[in-house]
């Protein structure tokens with residue numbers, strides 16, 4: 529469903545922030561999910577374009593992620609940040625892995641959340657994309673793709689993606705980043 533149409537509905541406006549195509553593609557290429565994949569809140573389908581076999585939920589289309597109880601290998605997407613705590617809890621009950629595009633502080637600022645992540649497994653990899661604006665998100669904090677894995681007890685690999693903004697629309701900065709390289 530188009531972002532503007534959703535924003536006119538009664539859903540939390542701050543939770544309806546769609547992922548730019550380039551970012552979705554970059555994250556799928558970077559994390560390479562496999563097996564049974566669920567895009568738990570597809571929005572306009574940015575990630576699905578690069579995950580053609582993935583199943584999906586989207587509340588605006590009558591498919592509530594919290595009603596999904598089948599086991600999957602991956603949850604992969606950009607969740608509603610206002611529900612992140614409950615979202616992660618539910619993810620951990622159904623999925624072996626999850627990659628969520630989130631403001632990075634969402635992972636670390638709450639001790640209870642850190643304990644839950646540790647009980648589930650751990651954070652295998654973090655790919656920091658830059659400040660929110662790199663994904664045309666309306667905040668300045670660092671955004672990252674964060675890979676949670678069930679039973680993982682190893683070190684967390686952190687990558688700082690180097691970005692080059694190639695387009696910044698005059699309508700308020702709908703930037704479409706192109707990723708030059710990363711380490």
Ligand SMILES: C[S@@+](CC[C@H](N)C(=O)[O-])C[C@H]1O[C@@H](n2cnc3c(N)ncnc32)[C@H](O)[C@@H]1O
Nearest residue numbers: 543545546547569570571586587592593606608
């Ligand atoms: C931040 S947007 C991201 C959309 C899409 N994943 C993307 O990356 O462009 C979050 C989406 O979650 C959807 N959503 C909110 N609560 C949901 C729920 N309980 N089940 C499924 N989708 C939900 C919203 O309608 C919105 O489309």
